[in-house]
Amino acid sequence: xxxxxxxxxxxxxxxxxxxxxxxxxxxxxxxxxxxxxxxxxxxxxxxxxxxxxxxxxxxxxxxxxxxxxxxxxxxxxxxxxxxxxxxxxxxxxxxxxxxxxxxxxxxxxxxxxxxxxxxxxxxxxxxxxxxxxxxxxxxxxxxxxxxxxxxxxxxxxxxxxxxxxxxxxxxxxxxxxxxxxxxxxxxxxxxxxxxxxxxxxxxxxxxxxxxxxxxxxxxxxxxxxxxxxxxxxxxxxxxxxxxxxxxxxxxxxxxxxxxxxxxxxxx
Amino acid sequence: xxxxxxxxxxxxxxxxxxxxxxxxxxxxxxxxxxxxxxxxxxxxxxxxxxxxxxxxxxxxxxxxxxxxxxxxxxxxxxxxxxxxxxxxxxxxxxxxxxxxxxxxxxxxxxxx
Numbered sequence: 001x002x003x004x005x006x007x008x009x010x011x012x013x014x015x016x017x018x019x020x021x022x023x024x025x026x027x028x029x030x031x032x033x034x035x036x037x038x039x040x041x042x043x044x045x046x047x048x049x050x051x052x053x054x055x056x057x058x059x060x061x062x063x064x065x066x067x068x069x070x071x072x073x074x075x076x077x078x079x080x081x082x083x084x085x086x087x088x089x090x091x092x093x094x095x096x097x098x099x100x101x102x103x104x105x106x107x108x109x110x111x112x113x114x115x116x117x118x119x120x121x122x123x124x125x126x127x128x129x130x131x132x133x134x135x136x137x138x139x140x141x142x143x144x145x146x147x148x149x150x151x152x153x154x155x156x157x158x159x160x161x162x163x164x165x166x167x168x169x170x171x172x173x174x175x176x177x178x179x180x181x182x183x184x185x186x187x188x189x190x191x192x193x194x195x196x197x198x199x200x201x202x203x204x205x206x207x208x209x210x211x212x213x214x215x216x217x218x219x220x221x222x223x224x225x226x227x228x229x230x231x232x233x234x235x236x237x238x239x240x241x242x243x244x245x246x247x248x249x250x251x252x253x254x255x256x257x258x259x260x261x262x263x264x265x266x267x
Numbered sequence: 268x269x270x271x272x273x274x275x276x277x278x279x280x281x282x283x284x285x286x287x288x289x290x291x292x293x294x295x296x297x298x299x300x301x302x303x304x305x306x307x308x309x310x311x312x313x314x315x316x317x318x319x320x321x322x323x324x325x326x327x328x329x330x331x332x333x334x335x336x337x338x339x340x341x342x343x344x345x346x347x348x349x350x351x352x353x354x355x356x357x358x359x360x361x362x363x364x365x366x367x368x369x370x371x372x373x374x375x376x377x378x379x
Contacts, residue, residue: 034377035270054376067350069270085291086378088270115350144352148361154377155368 030061030121032153036086038062038124038131051124051131057161059124062133064089065141065150068116078108080138082120084151091120093135107139117141119150204236204244205253212254212265221257221264271379272335274365277313281341292317292344293333293352293361296326305346307334310362316343324349331356 037053044050051059066084079092093108111118122135141147211230212222228241236244245263248254254263272289273279280292292315294307305317305325317334326332331352336344369378 036379037377040376066270083270085270085272085274115348117350144356145360148357148364151364151378152360152368155371155374158374158377 027058028060029057030063031057031059032063032150032157033059034086034151034154035064035066035082035084035089037154038064038089038133039087041124041131043126049126051126055158055161056165061121061123061136063119063121063150064091064133065117065119065147068111068114068118070114071112073112078112078138080111080118080120082118084147090132091122091135091138092132093122093138110140111138117144117147119146204231204240205248207231207234207236208241208244208248209253209265212263218264219257221262224261224263227263274369275309276311276362276365277309277315277342278311279366280309280315280338280344285338287337289335289337289347290344291333291335293331293356293358295331295358296328298328299325310358310365314342317346318343320346321348326351330354331358 031053033053038051038059041051041053041059044052053059064082064084066082069081069083069088071078071080075095077092077094079090081088081090095105095108110116118138118140120133120135121137122133124131125134208227208231211227214230215222215226224242224245227245228238231241232238245254249256249263252266254265256262257264272291273283273285274291274293275283275285276292276294280290292307292309294309294315297306297308297314299305299320299322301322303318303320303322305320307315307317309315317336318339326349331354333350333352334344335347335349337347339345368374
C-alpha cells in the first residue's frame with residue numbers, strides 16, 4: 001500500500017531522514033511542551049541538531065507558556081528568562097530595526113516586564129551545552145487561563161502520541177482509527193481519509209466516494225440521490241450522506257458539476 | 268531559583284511536606300489586614316493564611332493571584348511575591364490540573 005506519511009510522525013521508512021538540512025514537512029512539528037521537557041530532552045547522538053523528547057518525539061518548534069523572570073534588551077536582540085514551574089529557559093529573539101511590523105515590535109515590548117505571563121513559539125537550539133529557544137513569536141497571554149490550557153495541552157499532546165504509537169504504529173497513518181473500512185475502494189483518495197472530520201462521518205465519506213467512483217467517468221457527475229440510495233443499503237441515512245458529501249466538498253475531495261446535486265471525485 | 272516549584276492547593280499544603288521549599292499557591296484573596304497577613308481561598312476551596320505580605324504589591328479582595336511562598340505550617344505560607352491572574356481565571360480547572368494531571372505518575376517526565 002502506498003501510504004504517504006500523512007498526519008503521522010513520518011520517521012519510519014522515510015528516506016528524507018538522511019538529509020539533516022531540510023526536513024520533510026511531517027517532521028516540522030510545533031509541539032506544546034513544558035520547560036522541563038526541553039531541558040531533559042535527549043541530544044542528537046550523531047552530533048547533529050536533532051533533539052528528542054524523552055517520549056521519543058523529535059523537537060522542531062515548540063510552544064511554551066510561562067512567566068518572565070528577567071529580560072535583557074540589546075539593540076539587535078532581546079533575551080528573556082522564562083519559568084513555568086517546571087524549569088527555566090532563555091528565549092532569544094532577533095530584531096531587525098526598520099524591517100519590522102510595529103505591531104509585532106509592540107507585542108514583544110509588552111512582554112518586557114517582570115512577572116508578565118507570555119507565550120513563546122520558537123525553535124530549540126543548543127549552544128555551548130546549554131539549550132535556549134530561538135523565538136519567532138513572543139506575546140502576552142490574552143487571559144491567564146491560557147496557562148492552565150497550555151499545561152493541559154502538553155499532557156493531551158503526550159497522550160495522543162502514546163495512543164498513536166500503540167495502535168498500528170507511528171507513521172502508518174492508520175492510527176486515525178475511524179472507519180478505515182474497505183481499503184481497496186480508495187486507491188487515490190488517501191488524503192480524503194486522513195483529513196476527514198473525525199465525528200464518525202468517516203465511513204460515510206469513504207462509502208460515498210466509493211459509490212461515486214463506481215459510476216465511472218462521467219461528464220455530468222453523479223446525482224447525489226444515487227449515492228444516497230447506494231449508501232442506504234449500507235446503513236447510512238440520507239442526512240449522513242449529505243453531511244459526508246458536504247465535508248468532502250469542503251475538503252476539496254469532491255466537487256459539484258452541473259448543479260449542486262451532482263458530484264465528481266477530485267483525482 | 269531554577270524555575271521549578273510545586274503548585275499547591277490547601278489540601279496539598281497539608282499533606283505534602285515542603286517546609287523550606289518554594290511553592291506556588293493560586294487562589295482568591297479573601298481578606299488582608301493591610302499590614303502583613305492575608306487569607307487566601309485556594310483552588311480547592313480551602314483557606315490558607317499568608318504571612319509577611321508586602322502591602323504595596325498585594326492585590327485587593329476578590330482578586331485571583333498566584334502567590335509564591337514557603338510553607339510555614341499546615342495552613343500557612345510565608346509570602347515572597349505575588350502575580351496577578353486576572354478576574355476570569357478558572358480556579359476549578361486549575362485545581363483539576365494540579366491535582367489530577369500534574370500529579371499523575373504517567374506525566375512525571377513532563378511536570379515532575
